[in-house]
Amino acid sequence: MTKGIGTRREQILKLLLESRLGLGIDEIAEQLDISRNAVQQHLSSLEQEQLVKKDIFKSTGGRPSRNYVLTEHGINYFPKQYSWFGNLVLSELKSEMSEDAFRQFMWRLGVKLAKTLLTQFDGKQPDEKVAALVDTMQSLGYEASLDINTGQPIIKASNCVYHDLAQQFSELCDFDHALISTLLDRPIEQTACMARGDCSCAFLIKSEVSG
Known part of the structure:
Protein backbone atom coordinates (compact mmCIF):
# COMPACT_ATOMS: atom_id res chain seq x y z
CA MET A 1 0.00 0.00 0.00
CA ASN A 76 8.70 12.86 -18.03
CA TYR A 77 7.24 14.27 -14.79
CA PHE A 78 9.68 12.02 -12.98
CA PRO A 79 13.31 13.16 -12.72
CA LYS A 80 15.68 12.14 -15.48
CA GLN A 81 19.46 12.26 -15.15
CA TYR A 82 21.23 12.58 -18.48
CA SER A 83 24.25 14.70 -17.57
CA TRP A 84 26.37 11.84 -16.23
CA PHE A 85 25.86 9.86 -19.44
CA GLY A 86 26.50 12.91 -21.60
CA ASN A 87 29.65 13.57 -19.59
CA LEU A 88 30.82 10.01 -20.15
CA VAL A 89 30.20 10.16 -23.91
CA LEU A 90 31.77 13.58 -24.39
CA SER A 91 34.80 12.68 -22.27
CA GLU A 92 35.40 9.60 -24.41
CA LEU A 93 34.99 11.54 -27.66
CA LYS A 94 37.28 14.33 -26.52
CA SER A 95 39.98 11.87 -25.45
CA GLU A 96 40.00 10.42 -28.98
CA MET A 97 40.00 13.75 -30.87
CA SER A 98 42.20 16.78 -31.13
CA GLU A 99 40.75 20.00 -29.70
CA ASP A 100 40.05 21.36 -33.19
CA ALA A 101 38.40 18.10 -34.29
CA PHE A 102 36.19 18.08 -31.20
CA ARG A 103 35.09 21.67 -31.84
CA GLN A 104 34.38 20.85 -35.49
CA PHE A 105 32.35 17.85 -34.37
CA MET A 106 30.19 20.08 -32.14
CA TRP A 107 29.79 22.55 -34.98
CA ARG A 108 28.63 19.80 -37.33
CA LEU A 109 26.06 18.66 -34.77
CA GLY A 110 24.69 22.19 -34.53
CA VAL A 111 24.44 22.45 -38.32
CA LYS A 112 22.79 19.03 -38.52
CA LEU A 113 20.09 20.03 -36.03
CA ALA A 114 19.58 23.35 -37.82
CA LYS A 115 19.00 21.59 -41.14
CA THR A 116 16.12 19.63 -39.61
CA LEU A 117 14.50 22.96 -38.66
CA LEU A 118 15.23 25.04 -41.77
CA THR A 119 11.80 24.55 -43.33
CA GLN A 120 10.40 26.74 -40.55
CA PHE A 121 12.65 29.57 -41.77
CA ASP A 122 12.20 29.25 -45.56
CA GLY A 123 10.91 32.40 -47.24
CA LYS A 124 11.14 34.54 -44.09
CA GLN A 125 12.66 38.00 -43.96
CA PRO A 126 15.66 38.53 -41.62
CA ASP A 127 13.54 39.96 -38.79
CA GLU A 128 11.04 37.13 -39.18
CA LYS A 129 13.88 34.60 -38.99
CA VAL A 130 15.06 36.13 -35.73
CA ALA A 131 11.55 35.87 -34.27
CA ALA A 132 11.30 32.27 -35.49
CA LEU A 133 14.68 31.53 -33.92
CA VAL A 134 13.52 32.81 -30.53
CA ASP A 135 10.44 30.56 -30.77
CA THR A 136 12.59 27.58 -31.79
CA MET A 137 15.03 28.10 -28.94
CA GLN A 138 12.12 28.43 -26.53
CA SER A 139 10.78 25.07 -27.71
CA LEU A 140 14.24 23.56 -27.12
CA GLY A 141 14.27 24.86 -23.53
CA TYR A 142 16.68 27.79 -23.85
CA GLU A 143 14.29 30.44 -22.37
CA ALA A 144 15.35 32.73 -25.20
CA SER A 145 14.48 36.37 -25.82
CA LEU A 146 15.48 39.15 -28.20
CA ASP A 147 17.26 42.25 -26.90
CA ILE A 148 17.40 45.22 -29.29
CA ASN A 149 18.32 47.89 -26.74
CA THR A 150 22.00 47.86 -27.67
CA GLY A 151 21.43 48.91 -31.28
CA GLN A 152 22.24 45.47 -32.63
CA PRO A 153 19.95 42.49 -32.06
CA ILE A 154 21.13 40.08 -29.38
CA ILE A 155 19.60 36.70 -28.65
CA LYS A 156 19.72 36.01 -24.91
CA ALA A 157 19.22 32.58 -23.38
CA SER A 158 18.63 32.58 -19.63
CA ASN A 159 18.68 28.78 -19.41
CA CYS A 160 21.65 26.80 -20.64
CA VAL A 161 20.08 23.46 -21.51
CA TYR A 162 23.33 21.61 -20.74
CA HIS A 163 24.80 23.92 -18.11
CA ASP A 164 26.67 21.24 -16.15
CA LEU A 165 28.22 19.77 -19.29
CA ALA A 166 29.14 23.18 -20.72
CA GLN A 167 31.17 23.97 -17.61
CA GLN A 168 33.43 21.04 -18.46
CA PHE A 169 33.12 21.12 -22.25
CA SER A 170 33.26 24.70 -23.52
CA GLU A 171 33.05 23.29 -27.04
CA LEU A 172 29.30 22.92 -26.55
CA CYS A 173 29.07 26.64 -27.24
CA ASP A 174 30.17 25.82 -30.81
CA PHE A 175 27.00 23.74 -31.11
CA ASP A 176 24.86 26.76 -30.17
CA HIS A 177 26.88 29.03 -32.44
CA ALA A 178 26.41 26.71 -35.43
CA LEU A 179 22.71 26.20 -34.73
CA ILE A 180 21.93 29.91 -34.52
CA SER A 181 24.10 31.10 -37.41
CA THR A 182 22.82 28.35 -39.72
CA LEU A 183 19.16 29.07 -38.98
CA LEU A 184 19.63 32.81 -39.46
CA ASP A 185 22.11 32.47 -42.35
CA ARG A 186 24.05 35.26 -40.67
CA PRO A 187 27.27 35.42 -38.65
CA ILE A 188 26.92 35.73 -34.90
CA GLU A 189 29.24 36.45 -32.00
CA GLN A 190 28.79 34.97 -28.55
CA THR A 191 29.25 37.80 -26.07
CA ALA A 192 28.26 36.06 -22.82
CA CYS A 193 28.16 32.52 -21.49
CA MET A 194 26.48 31.15 -18.37
CA ALA A 195 29.08 28.39 -18.08
CA ARG A 196 31.71 31.13 -17.69
CA GLY A 197 29.71 32.83 -14.94
CA ASP A 198 27.61 35.31 -16.93
CA CYS A 199 23.93 35.82 -16.14
CA SER A 200 22.85 34.52 -19.54
CA CYS A 201 24.22 33.29 -22.83
CA ALA A 202 24.16 36.10 -25.39
CA PHE A 203 24.61 35.94 -29.16
CA LEU A 204 25.12 39.16 -31.11
CA ILE A 205 23.58 38.94 -34.60
CA LYS A 206 25.84 40.66 -37.09
CA SER A 207 24.51 42.51 -40.09
CA GLU A 208 26.54 40.88 -42.88
CA VAL A 209 24.94 37.98 -44.67
CA SER A 210 27.11 34.89 -44.51
CA GLY A 211 28.42 33.38 -47.71
Missing part, protein backbone atom coordinates in the same frame (compact mmCIF):
# COMPACT_ATOMS: atom_id res chain seq x y z
CA THR A 2 1.34 3.45 -0.97
CA LYS A 3 0.61 5.73 1.97
CA GLY A 4 2.32 8.78 3.39
CA ILE A 5 4.73 9.20 0.47
CA GLY A 6 4.35 12.56 -1.29
CA THR A 7 1.07 14.12 -2.31
CA ARG A 8 -1.90 12.09 -3.49
CA ARG A 9 -1.28 13.12 -7.09
CA GLU A 10 2.34 11.99 -6.81
CA GLN A 11 1.20 8.70 -5.35
CA ILE A 12 -1.20 8.17 -8.24
CA LEU A 13 1.46 9.04 -10.80
CA LYS A 14 3.90 6.65 -9.13
CA LEU A 15 1.33 3.84 -9.17
CA LEU A 16 0.76 4.39 -12.88
CA LEU A 17 4.50 4.54 -13.52
CA GLU A 18 4.84 1.13 -11.92
CA SER A 19 1.79 -0.22 -13.80
CA ARG A 20 2.39 0.69 -17.42
CA LEU A 21 -0.66 -1.34 -18.54
CA GLY A 22 -2.75 1.08 -16.50
CA LEU A 23 -4.99 0.98 -13.48
CA GLY A 24 -8.68 1.51 -12.90
CA ILE A 25 -10.18 3.93 -10.40
CA ASP A 26 -11.12 1.15 -7.98
CA GLU A 27 -7.61 -0.30 -8.08
CA ILE A 28 -6.05 3.08 -7.31
CA ALA A 29 -8.55 3.74 -4.53
CA GLU A 30 -7.79 0.38 -2.96
CA GLN A 31 -4.01 0.78 -3.12
CA LEU A 32 -4.11 4.30 -1.67
CA ASP A 33 -6.92 3.55 0.77
CA ILE A 34 -8.94 6.57 -0.31
CA SER A 35 -12.42 6.99 -1.75
CA ARG A 36 -13.32 6.40 -5.37
CA ASN A 37 -14.56 10.00 -5.65
CA ALA A 38 -11.22 11.32 -4.42
CA VAL A 39 -9.39 9.29 -7.05
CA GLN A 40 -11.72 10.59 -9.77
CA GLN A 41 -11.04 14.18 -8.72
CA HIS A 42 -7.27 13.69 -8.79
CA LEU A 43 -7.41 11.90 -12.15
CA SER A 44 -9.54 14.67 -13.62
CA SER A 45 -6.95 17.24 -12.54
CA LEU A 46 -4.08 15.12 -13.88
CA GLU A 47 -5.92 14.69 -17.19
CA GLN A 48 -6.27 18.45 -17.54
CA GLU A 49 -2.51 18.75 -17.04
CA GLN A 50 -2.02 16.03 -19.69
CA LEU A 51 -0.13 13.83 -17.25
CA VAL A 52 -2.56 10.91 -17.52
CA LYS A 53 -5.07 9.76 -20.10
CA LYS A 54 -7.91 7.25 -20.37
CA ASP A 55 -6.91 3.98 -21.96
CA ILE A 56 -8.73 0.72 -22.62
CA PHE A 57 -11.69 -0.71 -20.78
CA LYS A 58 -10.99 -3.89 -18.88
CA SER A 59 -13.28 -6.36 -17.18
CA THR A 60 -12.99 -6.65 -13.42
CA GLY A 61 -15.65 -9.30 -12.99
CA GLY A 62 -18.30 -6.64 -12.56
CA ARG A 63 -18.88 -3.58 -14.68
CA PRO A 64 -16.11 -2.72 -17.19
CA SER A 65 -13.50 -0.38 -15.72
CA ARG A 66 -11.69 2.37 -17.62
CA ASN A 67 -7.94 2.15 -17.29
CA TYR A 68 -5.75 5.21 -16.80
CA VAL A 69 -2.16 5.37 -18.00
CA LEU A 70 0.62 7.94 -17.97
CA THR A 71 1.12 10.14 -21.02
CA GLU A 72 4.63 10.86 -22.29
CA HIS A 73 4.36 14.13 -20.38
CA GLY A 74 3.46 12.14 -17.29
CA ILE A 75 6.45 9.84 -17.70
